[in-house]
Amino acid sequence: MRKSIGAKPGDDEVLGKAYDSKLMKRLLTYVRPYKGYVILGILLNTLVAGLGPLRPYLTKVAIDDYIALKDYDGLLVVVALLMGSLIFQAIVQYFLMYYTQLMGQKIIFDLRMQIFKHVQKLALRYFDKTPIGRIVTRNTNDVEALNELFSSGIVMVFSDIFTIIWIFIFMFSMSWELSLVTLSVLPVLMYATFLFRKKVRDAYRRVRYHLARLNSYMQEHITGMTIVQIFSNEKREIKNFSDINEDHKKANIDSIFYYAVFYPVVEILSSIAIGLIIWYGGGNVIQGTLTIGVLFAFIQYTEMFFRPIRDLSEKYNVMQTAMASSERIFKLLDNNTIITNPENPKPLKDSKGEIEFKNVWFAYNEDEFVLRDVSFKIKPGETVAIVGATGAGKTSIINILNRFYDIQKGSITIDRIDIRDLKIEDLRKQISIVLQDVVLFSGTIKSNINLHNNEITDEMVRKAAETVGAHNFIEKLPKGYDEEVKEKGATLSVGQKQLISFSRALAYDPQILILDEATSSVDTETEMLIQQATEKLLVGRTSIVIAHRLSTIQNADKILVMHKGQLREMGTHHELLANKGIYYKLYQLQYKDQEIKAS
Amino acid sequence: MKSLLSLKKYFARHKRKLLWGIVFILLSNITQVYVPIFLKDGIDGLQSNISHSEILYYALLIVGAALLSGFFRFLIRQTIIVVSREIEYDLRQDFWSHLQNLSLRYYQNTSTGDLMAHATNDISAVRMFVGPAVMYSIDTSTKMIMIIAIITTFDWQLTIAALLPLPFLSYMVYKLSKKIHIKFEKIQEKFSELTTKAQESFSGIRVIKSYLREESEIKLFEKLSEDYLDKTMDKVKVQAWFAPLLFMITGLSIIIAIWFGGMKVIEQSLTLGELSAFIVYLGLLIWPVIAFGWVLNIIQQSSASMKRLNVIMSVKKEISDSEETDYFVKEIKGTVEFKNVSFRYGKNLPVVLDKINIKIDQGDTVAFIGKTGVGKTTLLNLIPRLYDVTEGEVLIDGKNVKTIPVDVIRSSVGLVPQETFLFSDTLENNILYGVKEKDESILERVADISEIKKDVDDFPKKYQTILGERGLTLSGGQKQRTCLARALAVNPKILILDDSFSAVDTHTEEEILRKLKNFMENRTSIIVSHRISTVKDSDKIFVIDNGKIAEEGTHEELIELNGIYADIHQRQLLEEELKQI
């Protein structure tokens, strides 16, 4: 019936060319710091590339010059040479492998860190639109896909080229005629490869596309499994999943077909080459213009020559994946959705906490303004409450004050300085926000409060927890503050999670404290205790409180009433009640039975 | 290795194709091993006056044999590798179906990243066993036997001499792959840590940014990346020996053949053609021998993966229908009763609910109130059997919930969880998530009751608005109301609201409650809230404290009682009222 295709894979499905010189150039800039490794790799390669092709030649020498002439000692010499070349090649290959891998790993380490750092800088607008899973993929799997390119890829290309050159040299030096005959299958092989590439690319793209679908579907539904179960939708989800799984299977089976054709074709072509050698070379042998040793060497060269080509399909996949991955990575790195620091930031050390909004207009998506012409002023040390219907724009006010998003029109100032003239760090250092959506990290309770900040001592963590009344339940946990927090704090009650997130804000000891429904899931008694405790703690500091329970905010110095993106009323509790506006209505609803009693 | 036995049933399902595949492998190998024999005859012929046409004949034979062998090779992939994809499909499907049955407890204690790793990496590792590993091991072993049989007929002494290094090779391969495997597991572990860190850092970006923790996150991530690099290089150190060793030992075989065989040719106990064929055969053997090591590696990895999958697959469905289930129960009316219910999350964990006794009549609205972490959510979760009781029983319509089919309970219970979760899909699909037949009128109706309608009307794309992950692009209250609409859409007999108005303003809440009253006629509603204004109109209010029902009664009765409830009520009054009272 209805869709449930799983989240769209988005740009995960795009597969560009297998080789793109622009991308390649940019990728190579990451190699630059490791030039030494590359040079070493190429050097070692040149050293050993000839050794492989040398052996069939030595075999030829053994057959023609010694076996045919019954020269035992000569044979022994050749055998010793063969042995020596083998051992030497093995050792060199070991180091080659080790150093190229080391280089590859170092490069992707750099790249991974660069991506991670970049993502940390990106503005929230980016995160609103991009599934987290996709960003994670850039940082892990996509980077990993480049590993092979950097470690084996680059050096292997040289190795293959050198080997093939050596094979040519040996072949042509023995018999150019026979070489040409042998190589006559090459154009056919190239054409076959070309066709294969084209076909397999399509199939491969489909595989990737469906794999991305499969993964994002699973990711999302594992996270939301409780919802699936509560609505007893298991059967339908199994069906939906099987559709995607089926598509994935079909795409894979299609691509198997091309491999099933390609591999045998290469083998057949190599046998044709051997047939040609026997037929043409054999003729020459009969005529006495060629030795059997040469014939035999050619047969071995054919094998040697076809091997890299046989591997090509694998390498082609590596290349294609690498190119596609790097394209996505670069797209992320080029994304400039960044809230930047001003060029000449104004200093702000210890803010007094004076905040002013002047005719602020703000939209998440162009032209859909969620805040319209909002103006208000908060004096240092004041406690201001924001109330209003859900979706009225309360959280948005916080989001722009902290410069999670930049506003479209108007200005926001702190201590009379436009926040856009401040360094973001200076701005955010003044403010602690308890976000409406609680975020917990895996780690311990302690690390969730101090966020791995060593400047916040255990004592401070404890004090913050005590202030919000979280200490009680934390203490009862088997390991107290060192108790492990499961993914998203799954084993804590929602209120407990809120208290931890609240403790975090207090531990950071801010000049401006913002509470976005910080205690919405906390019982009234605890809430009041918190209120009393924080009040003492925050003397002289500015705080902004968003809450729906009016009892929470009645003592605020000023209450802002938001309605549909506009600031409709402002004043103290008494003033607003006297005003008989929106606030009055809210108030009546919440306390009407008391009013009835009172009247 | 034993773990791979659990694949038996999958193999059995595709028996025919697999058997054909094996036949094709045999046929392909038989034709392939003929090629060097033709080569030998050709070369031997060249030494003893052979005609051009005879040479051509040998050349054509070689090509012909290759054509046949190639054709069978095509068929091998079309059977065995295809089967591996089919089995991968079956396996993944079974895995996914199994995940649907695992309980909330399991998901709360298992990270999503781990499960994803099993679903992707482990299943593809097993696929590698089913496909390539099976294909190559049969291919390799049959080819090896054939080749060894043939070259023994040339010269058994030479055969023994040349093959002497091979057992050594197998041993090395075995040892090395074992070592590599251990290191590989460590890498996987690190990789999953790395992934988890990235995942958490990015999804917690709001917190990280507001507390300026970017630098420390980068440091933590760098540390993990470094570990990962070190672990990878640990593996490389061992793995880098793999190829050179293989290649040296197989090369050794060829050198022995040239030396020993060369002498035999000189002594004329072997023809040059035979020697050439011998060497070509050894060349053909190299790949099988390498493949052998590779296959061993895959088998080891996939059996480890299979083991991990089996661990998950054998997690018992904690909550499911059993022998006690009475399938004649097709629907429920809506009375709920707790009889002596006790609950704890684990043996070593404290008792959360302690001998709770409650009775809720059909059509009633009852409310629970109590301190943070007192066990309200826990209690509610027992009704649709997200957890089962530790002691006592929960009854619906007088029947123990364990005797009612899980499906029946859950499709009659509309639960709005305390924490909102929405799919990154359209609003419409989210609201109609539990509805079997899509219906516009339901959508309109529940959107109206849950008061999300007025918000949606302001969205340019209305119900087709696509939500961000977990409903990211909605405001807190919008998310809650969407979840409410979703629960109402299934037409529940019992509606459970777990603090579902915490992010909703009182005005909107009042509207919702008013409309709900109508909707909930003859249905049971169970509400948890911290706000007196939400619970005060309930038929009965329960105050939970210390794992027990501390107080119960109507709003008025509880105020009268002057206990915990009255205290909460008192605290939520505004100053004015305090003065007036």
Ligand SMILES: Nc1ncnc2c1ncn2[C@@H]1O[C@H](COP(=O)(O)OP(=O)(O)OP(=O)(O)O)[C@@H](O)[C@H]1O
């Ligand atoms: N999955 C779990 N494993 C272990 N302990 C848990 C788990 N879930 C909850 N708990 C603990 O059980 C107790 C009751 O939690 P519960 O979520 O039922 O509280 P609650 O009354 O709903 O609180 P809140 O008002 O904060 O939502 C808490 O102490 C909590 O830490």
Ligand SMILES: Nc1ncnc2c1ncn2[C@@H]1O[C@H](COP(=O)(O)OP(=O)(O)OP(=O)(O)O)[C@@H](O)[C@H]1O
């Ligand atoms: N990241 C976002 N992208 C696009 N639209 C958004 C985003 N966040 C919020 N909105 C929209 O902006 C409007 C205001 O949302 P905001 O979160 O400020 O409301 P709120 O007053 O905090 O509501 P609540 O009390 O429900 O939390 C809502 O209509 C919401 O759908």
Ligand SMILES: [Mg+2]
């Ligand atoms: Mg909000």
Ligand SMILES: [Mg+2]
């Ligand atoms: Mg709860």
